[in-house]
Amino acid sequence: MTTHNNTNITEKNKLTHNFQIADQIFQSRLMLGTGRYRNSDEAINSIEASKASIITVAIRRIKTLKDIGKSNLIDLINWKNLWMLPNTAGCETADEAIRIASLGIEINKQVGQSDNRFIKLEVISDSNNLLPDPIGTLKAAEYLVNKNFVVLPYIYPDPILAKQLEDIGCHAIMPLGSPIGSGQGIQNLENIKIILENAKVPIVIDAGISRASEASQAMEMGATAVLLNTAVAKSSNPTMMAEAMKLSVISGRNCYLAGIMKTQSNGYSSSPENGRLKLI
Template sequence: MINTFDTFKIADKTFNSRLMLGTGKYRTVNDAVDSIGQSECEIVTVAIRRLPTNLNHDNTSFLKSLDWKNLWLLPNTAGSQTAEEAIRMAFLGHELACQIGQADNFFVKLEVISDPKYLLPDPIGTLKAAEFLIKKGFTVLPYINADPMLALHLEDLGCATVMPLGSPIGSGQGLNNLANIQIIIENSNIPVIVDAGIGTPSEATLAMEMGADGVLLNTAVAQAKNPGQMALAMNLGVKSGRLAYLAGRMERKYYANASSPMNQISKIA
């Protein structure tokens, strides 16, 4: 039976779903809205650069189609090449949160990416921006390479989570950094959210089976032939992986071990 008390906490905010969904690359607004519903996610991340500065003057934004009483906005600083740009985007993100009725929302998914080809996060810029934003009262969720030492430094700064990539953004390559992600999970005292590269529900399940606290994905759903159906599959994959982690994996054995031993059969006979 599913443990309904297995909630997910980031800073002082509690969530029931461990799946976070992005909002880019969808073919239609209806696909985006339907996918968010099918995923049962509670955290939705939005790139601030892609949005108007004032939602009240833009009736076309799909954000107005979402139920912000049941969803939590996670503004992200995607497109920021420097710490200074990311900091500016974070403040704009809070302004957006205020416009949808979440004045107490200081969450920010921190992305500082100066590499245009592989879109790998800049560790120095990320540290610099995180330190500044934390001092200003933001709840910082940094997107990072799967670097265990960087994860510890960010935790020491006061970040609310760390978000190591499974593989490059939008690549669908899956979890190419399993060993380092496992180290991050073992060392971390804050939630670890696997972000980027997941292409299938089985990969989301694997991340959760390893002990990750959550998964954030976008392209795998948005670019699926049926985004809503894939969102549902990802929802089930994350739940399945979490349940398996809580249940505890059986011990691996070198030799076969019969599931119906002969001595047990004789006792029954």
């Protein structure tokens, strides 16, 4: 009777799910946002159910550093076990994003992460469609990289821009699946595939995902991770949806690692022709 070392299998699975940005290693490939929840309890419970390692926070929602410690959501999160990813959501220009990014680093220090220089860079001048500004993003990213920020820029899935941002030193690229909060799923699949094929840094699919199957699809394509918020926060049961997203990211990653069969133009029998029982 063959026995299996379950401990070794478990450890191997852990290694395949870990990933690295800059000098930080993260256990979960699901990143979760903190906006649009109906209340703080739903947000906290969803974060716990998701088992996410990275939690993103919009810095513009915090008016001043003095607001930290006044019963806002940031104070309710246990940052000893989670990595804060401040984002510059709401910034319309490169200069504004740079100022907010600097505030984000100070907030990292306030929650006890003095070595955390991560920033999710968003520059969105289009208030109707919420599409990121490529020129403003590139300008702000170059400045922040030179100031030793770990920059994760949010972009439209443009392979050329993605490569330019990688070349100037961004540590990960975050192409959108579809516009923020739209729930349209993953659009521009061919562009995203090109980005994935050419990238030497982690690629995080961000925005537009509405259901677990879409999160799994992103991972099956070879994405490093998925970041989502509205899909969980605006579901009928955010905690349950967070768990569903956790499982779908794991499933999609396993599918990608296992190797997906090639599509065939015709049907092929799964039963062997040789040795088939012949009826007389």
